[in-house]
Amino acid sequence: NAGVMQNPRHLVRRRGQEARLRCSPMKGHSHVYWYRQLPEEGLKFMVYLQKENIIDESGMPKERFSAEFPKEGPSILRIQQVVRGDSAAYFCASSPSLQYSYEQYFGPGTRLTVT
Amino acid sequence: AQSVTQPDIHITVSEGASLELRCNYSYGATPYLFWYVQSPGQGLQLLLKYFSGDTLVQGIKGFEAEFKRSQSSFNLRKPSVHWSDAAEYFCAVGANTDKLIFGTGTRLQVFP
Numbered sequence: 658n659a660g661v662m663q664n665p666r667h668l669v670r671r672r673g674q675e676a677r678l679r680c681s682p683m684k685g686h687s688h689v690y691w692y693r694q695l696p697e698e699g700l701k702f703m704v705y706l707q708k709e710n711i712i713d714e715s716g717m718p719k720e721r722f723s724a725e726f727p728k729e730g731p732s733i734l735r736i737q738q739v740v741r742g743d744s745a746a747y748f749c750a751s752s753p754s755l756q757y758s759y760e761q762y763f764g765p766g767t768r769l770t771v772t
Numbered sequence: 773a774q775s776v777t778q779p780d781i782h783i784t785v786s787e788g789a790s791l792e793l794r795c796n797y798s799y800g801a802t803p804y805l806f807w808y809v810q811s812p813g814q815g816l817q818l819l820l821k822y823f824s825g826d827t828l829v830q831g832i833k834g835f836e837a838e839f840k841r842s843q844s845s846f847n848l849r850k851p852s853v854h855w856s857d858a859a860e861y862f863c864a865v866g867a868n869t870d871k872l873i874f875g876t877g878t879r880l881q882v883f884p
Contacts, residue, residue, distance in 0.1 A: 697876075699776075699876045702872065
């Protein structure tokens with residue numbers, strides 16, 4: 658059973674470009690969470706999604722950031738017009754159902770560098 | 773607001789020595805508590821969790837943690853550290869049904 662998969666593992670973007678980060682949850686998991694880890698800091702919750710629904714986006718910056726989890730395919734975290742402050746590691750986690758939503762399994766992360 | 777504090781940013785121990793990593797939380801109700809480990813360039817791996825019941829929980833890799841409500845603490849322990857335990861350790865609290873709140877982490881260095 659493959660774990661949570663994220664790609665790309667490393668992404669370099671120039672300021673003003675768009676970044677798209679992908680997350681494929683574990684098989685059978687229908688809940689996805691995105692977290693951001695700034696250098697020398699812990700992980701900060703960004704957004705929680707189920708298939709085709711955003712459940713909690715209280716941690717998402719109000720502008721330039723969006724997330725989706727379509728019926729088919731991976732979850733996408735999209736950052737428009739990236740700035741240097743967006744440089745961070747972005748982790749995706751998945752869980753099987755709301756009842757076990759604390760049982761989150763993390764992917765290896767995407768390390769975004771904005772130049 | 774819910775929060776997690778890990779007072780030790782960096783800890784260094786000798787291989788074979790005992791280890792205790794501190795974690796304090798702030799949460800009004802009974803918390804769900806977790807310890808994760810992150811190796812360099814890797815994702816997070818769950819070491820152990822506390823939901824209810826016995827306040828001393830056993831995890832993987834020989835780790836254990838004790839929930840102390842009176843001290844709002846959930847400290848991680850290991851009786852004998854191995855060089856492969858060198859990593860970053862994060863304590864987290866599950867405060868609502870949908871997210872984890874993490875501490876800032878403790879970086880563990882192990883000397884031979």
